[in-house]
Amino acid sequence: MQTFSQLGQADHTINKSRFIARAKRCEDERELALFLRQFAIDHQTAGHLAYAFRMKTAEGIVARFSDAGEPAGTAGKPIMQMLDGQNYVNCCVAVVRYYGGINLGTGGLVRAYGGTAKQAMDQAGSMPFVEMVHLKISTNYKRVDELTREVQKCHGEILDKKFDEAVHFLLKLPLDAAKQLQAKF
Numbered sequence: 001m002q003t004f005s006q007l008g009q010a011d012h013t014i015n016k017s018r019f020i021a022r023a024k025r026c027e028d029e030r031e032l033a034l035f036l037r038q039f040a041i042d043h044q045t046a047g048h049l050a051y052a053f054r055m056k057t058a059e060g061i062v063a064r065f066s067d068a069g070e071p072a073g074t075a076g077k078p079i080m081q082m083l084d085g086q087n088y089v090n091c092c093v094a095v096v097r098y099y100g101g102i103n104l105g106t107g108g109l110v111r112a113y114g115g116t117a118k119q120a121m122d123q124a125g126s127m128p129f130v131e132m133v134h135l136k137i138s139t140n141y142k143r144v145d146e147l148t149r150e151v152q153k154c155h156g157e158i159l160d161k162k163f164d165e166a167v168h169f170l171l172k173l174p175l176d177a178a179k180q181l182q183a184k185f
Contacts (some may be wrong), residue, residue, distance in 0.1 A: 001056075001089045001129040008124025012116045016100025018113050020046075021120035023093045027132070028057060029062075032092050038096045046096035050075030050113055054083050055094035056131065061089065069114075070097075074106050078114030082121060089129050093117045131175045135161070138168045138183050152183055 010024035021072035022039055026032040032053055040049055052065035063084070065076030079093050095113050105110060139147055144167050149171075151158055160170040173181060 001087050002126045002162035003090050003129045004124035005127040006120070006124055008120040008122065009057075010116050010119035010123065012112070012119065013100075014108070014109055014112045015102040015104060016039055017102065017112070018098040019095055019096060019116040020098075021116040023117070023120040023124040025090055025124075026055070026092060028093050029057075031083065034153065036094060039096070041051045042098040042099075042153070045098070047099045048075065049094060050079065050097070050098040050153040051092060051094040052076050052080035052117075054080075054089050055091045070109055071106050075113045078110045079117040080116065082118060086121075086126070088121075088126070093120060095118060095120075104168065132172050133178050134177050134181060135173055136168065136170045137171060137182065138166045138167055139185050143185065147181075147185060150184070153172070154181070 004023055004025040010021040012019045012059065016113055020043065022122055024035050026035055032055065036051060043049065048068040049071055050068040050070060054063045063080065065080040067073065067075040079095065083091060083093065095116050137147065151171055154174055156171055156173035156177060157173055158169060162168040
């Protein structure tokens, strides 16, 4: 599995219709909803906002797409096929269309939405997907520095710390590192 390494964007005009795409990695469904809402706000006058996403959840991969009023299978589906075909997860690609007055036909729409999405995906680049988990660990004050170094070493993140008779951490870590760290502390 892979995910996007950065935000990708593309702008393409076909027969006077303008297609604008954004490809973004989204860590969870909340971030996904915010991304789509902001894209819709940025392009309020666009005629259509088609999208596709794939998210890894505790229940497995959730994948959805929307043709946004275009003929069935001509907008969101070609985007989804690219995400599926390259095994992307925790990713969303959205494409808006500003209608230019010339009908493109179903084949033209598939090529336009799919091609613009592909340009944005290419610009976003890819990197291996690393599943992250949240982990609560408590330790004594003497081991705080050691735990902090271990979290940094595995590219994790300290989300919260609470101090009382022990130090309680809320961490975001790669799944494999979380198992090792839990055993160690």
